[in-house]
Amino acid sequence: MILKQFLFSFISTVGFSVFFNAPRSSLLYAGFTGGCGWVVYYILKSMGYAAPFASLAGAIVVGLLGELFARVDKKPVTAFVVPGIVPLVPGYGMYLAMVGLINNDYDSAIQIGTETILTGGAIAMGIIIVSSLAKIFKSRKTIILHSMKKQ
Amino acid sequence: MLKNEILQVAIYSGEIMLKSGAETYRVEDIIERMCRSKGLDDVNSFVTPTGMFVSDNKTHEATAIIKRVKNRKIDLDKISQVNNFARSFISGDMPYEDAIERLNRIDNTPKFHPVVTLLLTGLASAFFTLLFGGMFPDFIAAFFISMISIGVFWSIDRLSDTQFLSTTASSVVISICSILSYKMGLGTSFDMIIVGAVMPLVPGVALTNGIRDLISGDILSGIARVFEAVMIAVSIAVGVGSVLGFWTGIMGGSLI
Numbered sequence: 001m002i003l004k005q006f007l008f009s010f011i012s013t014v015g016f017s018v019f020f021n022a023p024r025s026s027l028l029y030a031g032f033t034g035g036c037g038w039v040v041y042y043i044l045k046s047m048g049y050a051a052p053f054a055s056l057a058g059a060i061v062v063g064l065l066g067e068l069f070a071r072v073d074k075k076p077v078t079a080f081v082v083p084g085i086v087p088l089v090p091g092y093g094m095y096l097a098m099v100g101l102i103n104n105d106y107d108s109a110i111q112i113g114t115e116t117i118l119t120g121g122a123i124a125m126g127i128i129i130v131s132s133l134a135k136i137f138k139s140r141k142t143i144i145l146h147s148m149k150k151q
Numbered sequence: 152m153l154k155n156e157i158l159q160v161a162i163y164s165g166e167i168m169l170k171s172g173a174e175t176y177r178v179e180d181i182i183e184r185m186c187r188s189k190g191l192d193d194v195n196s197f198v199t200p201t202g203m204f205v206s207d208n209k210t211h212e213a214t215a216i217i218k219r220v221k222n223r224k225i226d227l228d229k230i231s232q233v234n235n236f237a238r239s240f241i242s243g244d245m246p247y248e249d250a251i252e253r254l255n256r257i258d259n260t261p262k263f264h265p266v267v268t269l270l271l272t273g274l275a276s277a278f279f280t281l282l283f284g285g286m287f288p289d290f291i292a293a294f295f296i297s298m299i300s301i302g303v304f305w306s307i308d309r310l311s312d313t314q315f316l317s318t319t320a321s322s323v324v325i326s327i328c329s330i331l332s333y334k335m336g337l338g339t340s341f342d343m344i345i346v347g348a349v350m351p352l353v354p355g356v357a358l359t360n361g362i363r364d365l366i367s368g369d370i371l372s373g374i375a376r377v378f379e380a381v382m383i384a385v386s387i388a389v390g391v392g393s394v395l396g397f398w399t400g401i402m403g404g405s406l407i
Binding site: 005008009011012013014015016017018019020021022023024026038075076078079082083085086087088089091092094095098099101102103120121123124125127128131132 | 172173174177225226227228229230231232234262263267268271272273274275276278279281282283342345346349350351353355356358359361362363366367384387388391392395396399
């Protein structure tokens with residue numbers, strides 16, 4: 001079941017990498033990033049956690065793998081993170097919120113809409129947490145290297 | 152290299168990155184680092200999604216360049232190529248003509264063949280339908296509908312600059328085709344087909360980049376990007392919603 005989910009999101013992410021014109025060498029890495037992010041989201045979601053939290057965890061995984069593959073493949077992190085977060089984007093929530101608005105069912109529209117916005121924010125937060133931590137580690141590493149050279 | 156030439160090279164690199172959808176801080180960072188590596192210490196760059204300003208603030212001979220950027224389309228290959236170019240520009244001693252020629256070549260790199268892009272985007276949307284819980288007939292329907300909608304999107308995008316028009320038109324096409332295929336028995340649930348096929352239009356990346364900009368302190372470009380995402384989302388909702396409203400209100404169909 002989880003393997004099937006991984007495969008589906010892997011292919012989707014590769015398709016979106018082509019849509020975003022990613023570098024050819026990074027297509028499979030990006031697919032792996034997106035697949036792992038979605039699987040983490042899926043597992044947490046089926047364990048009963050709320051969608052924003054599951055998306056946050058998924059986005060953190062996407063960000064970590066993006067940082068890793070950026071060093072392996074010598075490409076900017078964006079090339080992996082942008083396609084990688086696409087499976088996490090709450091498209092179905094947006095659709096349901098809009099259907100609620102059409103049906104004059106404002107309660108469910110606001111409820112689902114709020115969750116959708118929170119999910120979008122959570123994805124951005126996950127990516128930012130990883131990228132700013134990576135930046136701190138990188139600057140720490142260069143500072144330590146410099147001080148070692150001086151000695 | 153003259154001061155003006157350095158600024159020209161730096162702002163051209165920044166323009167390509169911004170047009171390809173790079174984050175604001177990355178564009179500013181690359182422009183400043185490229186200038187500083189060639190001895191321009193007091194360079195400021197201010198980048199927004201719709202244009203950028205770069206100036207060298209040495210007194211008596213201050214120079215400023217403004218560059219307007221009209222349309223943005225995500226192109227990860229160009230971002231990574233400009234990144235590599237900037238790295239070799241900073242570390243090496245590249246003549247002006249060489250640098251401009253390399254940037255020209257990057258700016259005109261061919262994308263994937265349109266047919267390949269179309270097929271793979273269709274495949275991606277179809278697998279999204281399965282991820283959201285659709286059945287196999289929905290998979291087939293979403294595959295073809297998303298290819299049609301991307302074709303519509305591209306052909307309208309070529310005619311007009313406003314993204315609102317192309318997004319609305321292609322989401323109208325998506326919902327009409329989904330309802331038709333559902334009525335003809337080619338799908339089990341049209342909401343799954345719509346959600347899958349609309350995925351390439353959904354502004355998830357614009358929203359995430361906008362919130363990133365907001366948090367990292369680029370308030371102006373953050374607000375611009377978030378509102379761009381909101382506008383795209385509204386135009387999708389207008390397209391899909393008007394067709395669904397017409398269908399439920401006048402044709403007597405039901406949702407879900």
